[in-house]
Amino acid sequence: MKKEIKIFSPATVANVSCGFDVLGFALDTIGDEMVVRKAPQKGIKITKIIGQDLPLEISKNVAGVAALTMLKETNLDFGFEIEINKQIKPGSGIGSSAASSAGAVWAINKLIGSPFNNLDLVRFAMEGEKLASGTAHADNVAPALFGGFTLIRSYNPLDIIKIPTPKNLMATVIHPQIEIKTSDARKLLRETVTLKNATKQWANVGGLISGLYANDYNLIGRSLKDYIAEPERSKLIPGFDNVKQACLNAGALGCGISGSGPSIFALCNGEKTAIKVSDAMENIYSKIGIAFDIHVSKINNKGIKILENR
Amino acid sequence: MKKEIKIFSPATVANVSCGFDVLGFALDTIGDEMVVRKAPQKGIKITKIIGQDLPLEISKNVAGVAALTMLKETNLDFGFEIEINKQIKPGSGIGSSAASSAGAVWAINKLIGSPFNNLDLVRFAMEGEKLASGTAHADNVAPALFGGFTLIRSYNPLDIIKIPTPKNLMATVIHPQIEIKTSDARKLLRETVTLKNATKQWANVGGLISGLYANDYNLIGRSLKDYIAEPERSKLIPGFDNVKQACLNAGALGCGISGSGPSIFALCNGEKTAIKVSDAMENIYSKIGIAFDIHVSKINNKGIKILENR
Numbered sequence: 001m002k003k004e005i006k007i008f009s010p011a012t013v014a015n016v017s018c019g020f021d022v023l024g025f026a027l028d029t030i031g032d033e034m035v036v037r038k039a040p041q042k043g044i045k046i047t048k049i050i051g052q053d054l055p056l057e058i059s060k061n062v063a064g065v066a067a068l069t070m071l072k073e074t075n076l077d078f079g080f081e082i083e084i085n086k087q088i089k090p091g092s093g094i095g096s097s098a099a100s101s102a103g104a105v106w107a108i109n110k111l112i113g114s115p116f117n118n119l120d121l122v123r124f125a126m127e128g129e130k131l132a133s134g135t136a137h138a139d140n141v142a143p144a145l146f147g148g149f150t151l152i153r154s155y156n157p158l159d160i161i162k163i164p165t166p167k168n169l170m171a172t173v174i175h176p177q178i179e180i181k182t183s184d185a186r187k188l189l190r191e192t193v194t195l196k197n198a199t200k201q202w203a204n205v206g207g208l209i210s211g212l213y214a215n216d217y218n219l220i221g222r223s224l225k226d227y228i229a230e231p232e233r234s235k236l237i238p239g240f241d242n243v244k245q246a247c248l249n250a251g252a253l254g255c256g257i258s259g260s261g262p263s264i265f266a267l268c269n270g271e272k273t274a275i276k277v278s279d280a281m282e283n284i285y286s287k288i289g290i291a292f293d294i295h296v297s298k299i300n301n302k303g304i305k306i307l308e309n310r
Numbered sequence: 311m312k313k314e315i316k317i318f319s320p321a322t323v324a325n326v327s328c329g330f331d332v333l334g335f336a337l338d339t340i341g342d343e344m345v346v347r348k349a350p351q352k353g354i355k356i357t358k359i360i361g362q363d364l365p366l367e368i369s370k371n372v373a374g375v376a377a378l379t380m381l382k383e384t385n386l387d388f389g390f391e392i393e394i395n396k397q398i399k400p401g402s403g404i405g406s407s408a409a410s411s412a413g414a415v416w417a418i419n420k421l422i423g424s425p426f427n428n429l430d431l432v433r434f435a436m437e438g439e440k441l442a443s444g445t446a447h448a449d450n451v452a453p454a455l456f457g458g459f460t461l462i463r464s465y466n467p468l469d470i471i472k473i474p475t476p477k478n479l480m481a482t483v484i485h486p487q488i489e490i491k492t493s494d495a496r497k498l499l500r501e502t503v504t505l506k507n508a509t510k511q512w513a514n515v516g517g518l519i520s521g522l523y524a525n526d527y528n529l530i531g532r533s534l535k536d537y538i539a540e541p542e543r544s545k546l547i548p549g550f551d552n553v554k555q556a557c558l559n560a561g562a563l564g565c566g567i568s569g570s571g572p573s574i575f576a577l578c579n580g581e582k583t584a585i586k587v588s589d590a591m592e593n594i595y596s597k598i599g600i601a602f603d604i605h606v607s608k609i610n611n612k613g614i615k616i617l618e619n620r
Contacts, residue, residue: 022513153517154510159532161520192502195538200464202512203332206519207463210471213523222469228505 004037005110006308009103010300011088012095013171013265014139017224017256018204022152024095024143027171028300030293032099033085033307034063036107042079044068044104051086062097062128063104070105070116070124080108089293092175093263098140101128106145106304118145119158134183140259147303149212165299166215170274172252174243174281175263177291180236185260188232197227217253217269224254224267237262239288243281250280271296314347315420316618319413320610321398322405323481323575324449327534327566328514332462334405334453337481338610340603342409343395343617344373346417352389354378354414361396372407372438373414380415380426380434390418399603402485403573408450411438416455416614428455429468444493450569457613459522475609476525480584482562484553484591485573487601490546495570498542507537527563527579534564534577547572549598556590581606 010031014024039045044067046056058064063082071079082104088096102125109116116124125141142150142160149163193201207223210216234240234257243264247255251273252266264281268274274296285292320341324334349355354377356366368374373392381389392414398406412435419426426434435451452460452470459473503511517533520526544550544567553574557565561583562576574591578584584606595602 019512019516021509022516151513151516151520153513153529153533159517161517161529163520189505191505193505193508195499195501195503198503198508198511198538199331201508202329202515203461203463205512206329206332206461206515207469207471209516209519210461210473210523213520219463219471223463228508 004035004310005107005306006033006035006310007103007107007304008033008307009099009106009304010144011295012098012140012143013173014095014259015229015257016208017226017230017254018201018208019151020201020226020228021137021139023149023205023208024139025149025165025171026143026147026300026303027094027173027295027297029297030088030094030295032087032103034100034103034107035083036104036111037081038111039079039081042077044071044079045081046084047081048083049086050084052090054086054090062132063100065131066101066125066128067104067108069127070108074112074115076112080111089175091179091181093180093257093259093261094173094175095140095144095259097128097132098125098144101125102141102144103304110306119160121145122160123158143303145303148299148301151209163209163212165212165301166217168270169217169220169299170268170271171265171297171299172268172274172277172281173258173263173265173295173297174285175293176237176239176285178238178262180261185233185236188236189229193228200225200227220267221253224256226256230257233257233261237264238290239284240264243284246280246284247277250276252277314345314620315417315616316343316345316620317413317417317614318343318617319409319416319614320454321605322408322450322453323483324405324569325539325567326518327536327540327564328511328518329461330511330536330538331447331449333459333515333518334449335459335475335481336453336457336610336613337404337483337605337607339607340397340404340605342397342413344410344413344417345393346414346421347391348421349389349391352387354381354389355391356394357391358393359396360394362400364396364400372442373410375441376411376435376438377414377418379437380418384422384425386422390421399485401489401491403490403567403569403571404483404485405450405454405569407438407442408435408454411435412451412454413614420616429470431455432470433468453613455613458609458611461519473519473522475522475611476527478580479527479530479609480578480581481575481607481609482578482584482587482591483568483573483575483605483607484595485603486547486549486595488548488572490571495543495546498546499539503538510535510537530577531563534566536566540567543567543571547574548600549594550574553591553594556594557587560586560590562587
């Protein structure tokens, strides 16, 4: 059995317009790198974090909390050290906490011969999410662990469906560097919605899932509509409406808020369009004068992957 | 070109638990039979209705209204006579008005060389639905016209997706002979729903659509949950909870209210189970002492079909 593993744990886009709280997909060109190694001492130790200023203390670190939750269901006479090269900025809305939580438990599971399945790993990683945002949501950890598009059909019992991804589907994601806390974005949402809007929302969820199964890019685009969160949350993102319009003009299938923002994603048919859309997004935020990161990526159908086995 | 056509226009199950107002499927063993023939006089004439006591006057008959709406977009120098053998009882909750509305426009379209596509025909047939229930809904006329399972992704513009049907999927439908008006069933629904329930609902729509594409019968069953209409409307159907439990015990994948009731549908994997479920349903209503009709049917993947060309 391996002693040490280096992994890539992807950034993820949750909600995906119509799929509020239930849909998500994984990216390929942005993610955390983590080294996890067996150590003689029981328990978890986070030995190094580079890239971001985050706590090494395991009870305050999402990777530590997720890993500890997992260890409680094992009976190992050894422990693990974790190093995190944090590439995804916390608060970016592309699953920063999820990548570290999911990465930690996935890597440990590999090192001990994979006694746990993906659904178990989601359950453990959700405890990291709980630390990060107060709710144990799965819409980022699920796509990180399963890869591709995932649907959280139910939390109790936990039921996650992997949806196939059309092969030319690309995502362009821009992270304008403003701060939106998930908890603040949640507060903008009302506890009730009109039946009329809810019905439109699930009609579009049905359309998006159909489009993904049927490789119908146009249907995917038509279904990327959000009647619930976007009308409220987009107010927190300067330039959102302009970015969305510019993406659609540049040929994007659809465009929406990634998770609770501030990142904005667009889905595109093919790399050429995805790059055009990237240029369009850049152009808007350059004019507004807000710094940004931008990512053009295939949908990552594999999820977390091994970079090195040592 | 044919002078006269005899068709079968199927009964349909709308809503399908999670898919309130957007999903529906067509049955094979119950439907209206209609004869539509060219006539020298312009316009529409309903010459005969057997099976039910319904108005011959075209402005008061759903088939008449749908057909007239269609004729407005043509420029024909002849008209049509319609005979209806009404097999589906009005108010049964299995798309009685939809079958006649859709059947009329489908048959006329065939007789004039099919200038209209299915989406046009849905649009015309919806006018019949408007006469019947006050709202121009498409969740019964769409599966009657397209066959199989249909999703109304959007009304404006009208966008209907045909979802593939796993080949062993069967429906058992019981019509307990009590009266529930669609308008009364609508009044039971609140104008707002909790975001929590709405989210569960669209998670299940996603699950059901996935199950249908992936031939995953178990997933179809897990997704047949309704947090919106069933908790309210089931109160209007005596014995509903018992029937549902008995269906599940007999092996049904899931069970719910057909349309706005009073019919109850169950989906099953294979005919053997569908018949067991039928026995279980019968048993309950025999004990309660309510008369009923019961139908065991494949999902009708074709929709309306020609019985005779003359």
